[in-house]
Amino acid sequence: MFNSEYPINDRFKLYSFGGFSIKEGQGYGFRRLPSETDNNVYSIYPNGFQPTLGSKVYDISYAIGAKYNKNDWFFDLSNTFGSNTFNYDVSNTVNASLGAKSPTSFNAGAHSFLQNTINLDVSKNIKNFNIAFGGEFRFEQYDIKSGDETSYLRYDVFGNLVTSDTDPNDVVGAGGSQSFIGFSPQNALSKSRHSTAVYADVSYDLDKKLNVDLAGRFENYSDFGSTLNGKLAVRYEFVKNYAIRAAVGTGFRAPSLQQQYFNNSYADISTTGNSIVTKGIFNNDSEAARALGFDKLKQETSVNGSVGFTLKPISKLSITLDGYLIKVKDRIVITSNITDDRLAVYGVESGRFFANAIDTETRGVDLVIAYDWRLGGGNLNINLAGNYTETKITDFHFPANLQTPQNEFFGPDQINIIETLSPKTKATLGLNYGIGKFNFLVRNTYFGKVIRDGYPFGGVQEFAPKMVTDVSVGYDFTKNINLTVGANNVFDVFPDLQIYENSYYGVFKYAPVQMGTLGNYFFGRLNFTF
Numbered sequence: 001m002f003n004s005e006y007p008i009n010d011r012f013k014l015y016s017f018g019g020f021s022i023k024e025g026q027g028y029g030f031r032r033l034p035s036e037t038d039n040n041v042y043s044i045y046p047n048g049f050q051p052t053l054g055s056k057v058y059d060i061s062y063a064i065g066a067k068y069n070k071n072d073w074f075f076d077l078s079n080t081f082g083s084n085t086f087n088y089d090v091s092n093t094v095n096a097s098l099g100a101k102s103p104t105s106f107n108a109g110a111h112s113f114l115q116n117t118i119n120l121d122v123s124k125n126i127k128n129f130n131i132a133f134g135g136e137f138r139f140e141q142y143d144i145k146s147g148d149e150t151s152y153l154r155y156d157v158f159g160n161l162v163t164s165d166t167d168p169n170d171v172v173g174a175g176g177s178q179s180f181i182g183f184s185p186q187n188a189l190s191k192s193r194h195s196t197a198v199y200a201d202v203s204y205d206l207d208k209k210l211n212v213d214l215a216g217r218f219e220n221y222s223d224f225g226s227t228l229n230g231k232l233a234v235r236y237e238f239v240k241n242y243a244i245r246a247a248v249g250t251g252f253r254a255p256s257l258q259q260q261y262f263n264n265s266y267a268d269i270s271t272t273g274n275s276i277v278t279k280g281i282f283n284n285d286s287e288a289a290r291a292l293g294f295d296k297l298k299q300e301t302s303v304n305g306s307v308g309f310t311l312k313p314i315s316k317l318s319i320t321l322d323g324y325l326i327k328v329k330d331r332i333v334i335t336s337n338i339t340d341d342r343l344a345v346y347g348v349e350s351g352r353f354f355a356n357a358i359d360t361e362t363r364g365v366d367l368v369i370a371y372d373w374r375l376g377g378g379n380l381n382i383n384l385a386g387n388y389t390e391t392k393i394t395d396f397h398f399p400a401n402l403q404t405p406q407n408e409f410f411g412p413d414q415i416n417i418i419e420t421l422s423p424k425t426k427a428t429l430g431l432n433y434g435i436g437k438f439n440f441l442v443r444n445t446y447f448g449k450v451i452r453d454g455y456p457f458g459g460v461q462e463f464a465p466k467m468v469t470d471v472s473v474g475y476d477f478t479k480n481i482n483l484t485v486g487a488n489n490v491f492d493v494f495p496d497l498q499i500y501e502n503s504y505y506g507v508f509k510y511a512p513v514q515m516g517t518l519g520n521y522f523f524g525r526l527n528f529t530f
Contacts, residue, residue: 011069018062027053029093029179029267030276031507038174039276043100051093051179058085076121085112090151090180096173097155097162109147109183113258115140132201141192142257144183151182152265174278181265181278191261195221195254211235219252224299227252241312245322251302259332259354260284260297269504270349271337271456279337280348284355291342293401294353302328308366316372323365330356330397333418336411337456338404357397357410360418364389378435386427393418407456416453423448423514425465439474441486447514454502461511463496468515482527489520 001019008014029051032039040048065078088108095102116139123132146152154162154175162171176182197219204212216230231249238244263283270277282288284297308322335357337350369384398409425448433440445468453460472486495514503509510517 013067014065015067016062016064019059020061021057021059023055023057023059025055025057027055029053030269030504032178032276036276037172039096039178041094041096041099041102041173044094044102044104049092049094049178051177052091053180054089054091056087056089058087059083073122073124076119078119080117080119081114082116083112083114086110088147088180088182090177090182093178095150095153095155095175095177097171097175098150098159099157099173101159103148103150106151106177106182107148108151108177108180109145109187111142111144111183111262113140113142128205130201130203130205134199136197136199137194138197139192139194140257141190142261143190144188144262146185146188147182151177152184176265176278179267181267183264187263189261191257193222193257195219209237221254224254227299243310244308245310246305246307248305249303251300251304253300253302255284255297255299255332255354262354265348268337269457271339277349278347280343280346280351281334282346282351282353284353288343288346288351289353292338292340292351292353292404293399294355295399297332297354298330298356300328300330300332300356302326318368318370320368321365324363326362327394328360328362331358331360333357333410333414336408336414338408340404355397355399358393358418359395359397360391361394362389362391375433376435378433381430381432381434383430383432384427385430386425388425389422390424391418412453412455416451416455420451420453421513423450423465425449437476439476439484441470441472441474443470444468445470445515450513452502452511452513454499458502459499461496461499461502463511463513466493466495466514468493480529482529484525484527485523487520487522489515489518492520494519 001017003017005013005015031050032045032048034040034042034046034048036048059082061080061082063078063080065076068075087110089105090108091105093106094104095106118137119134120136121132121134123130125131152175154171156162156166156170157172158170160166162175197217199215199217201213201215203214204210211234213233214230216228218226218228220226229250229252231247233245233247235243235245261283263281263286265278265280267276268279269275280288284294304324304326306322306324308320310318310320312318332354335353335355337352339350343351365388367384367386369382371382373380373382393415396406396410398406402409425446427446428443430441430443447466447468449465450463451460452463468489469491470486470488471490472484474482474484476482493515494517495510497509498511500506502511
């Protein structure tokens, strides 16, 4: 990572920042048993196998800009670029249709997303007013690249590609790499769009007691038309260090390119829960979506409001309390697994689709308390943050031409993700003590109870609240060099064990809820500042 600034003179400066990272990971698929003749090649794996899914992720970002000050008018012109590429490799697996000739590792393809944004911001203080306005041009591109042919194709016993003319008696075993079927040329695509926006913001400050802020933004998307949104915020300090604040606004979010175009085939537990089958995610522009009568994706719209208090009863203690309400209309979600005879031609048991399926309402309260305390020649910062959030589905939108029950369109498992799978209550207590060149951190995070629905083949389970502790120690060798070592989840806390019917015969002991299933991990970090 880098962050730099170069002043040309007192009024004009150039700046740039950015970073590059490579992340590698491994995950594991369902174990293929020796008896699963359609998924296993006995001569290669006589004891069965557990596929390994490897990932290599490249992230790059940078920004370059210029700031200029003329008669207290501030100009900021910048260009920001970001790109993410996600590569898939599958190993310790087979393409069962190739039999003993099958490779055991495959390049399964990749998908990538890039975004480039040009911004111009202008601002000026005029007595009690602050005026700001600007514009933005954004370009986005999403790509899916196909993998090795053997990662997605199916072959007959003679090694020929299976077609509609192939004798079914000459086909043995499932096609594609087991666990993760590679992206095929039918999945591959390159889609892009651009948007242009202008905004204006005017705020008024009366003797630091009353502040009124009014903002508006007009945006035009090349694929979804135009939208105009605004926000009004008010803050009033009725007694010194005691204030009330409130805001109301509207929002708009166009479907992302990923929501519009991502598609693939994947291995999963069958809807009956007794075998591993191939399922599919179909994009909104696919023949499958049209055949089942899915509507085109459209934008989400929202209305939000908040009200809160801020107080500073003593010099080193600050408290904020805010309540908020957010209503989202035509929220984009992915459906449950839909079984339909019309999907059989795509070689899947069931399919999922992105759709504007629901309206939601979110209510919540945030509390933050911070205190600085001089202690033993150093400084102790105590920070307590708590949150209660509840989201409810207020309406469902079923495609008029889709003949499927609600449990398949948006079933209990998907309702569970929206309403009860995340903790409604979460709190963090952080203690950060700095003395000399040392810094010590202890942070405790409380995760409230959650409920997980294992539909369609499992049960409903409640997970008890948990507490996770993070610790770290930092040392400043110089003003520019810092070493930090620590541990996250130092006591190796996990969620409750899953009930047996949700664990796939005991394979998955823990569900990915609350703090997740990774346990503790230890780290060392060396920072250079220049």
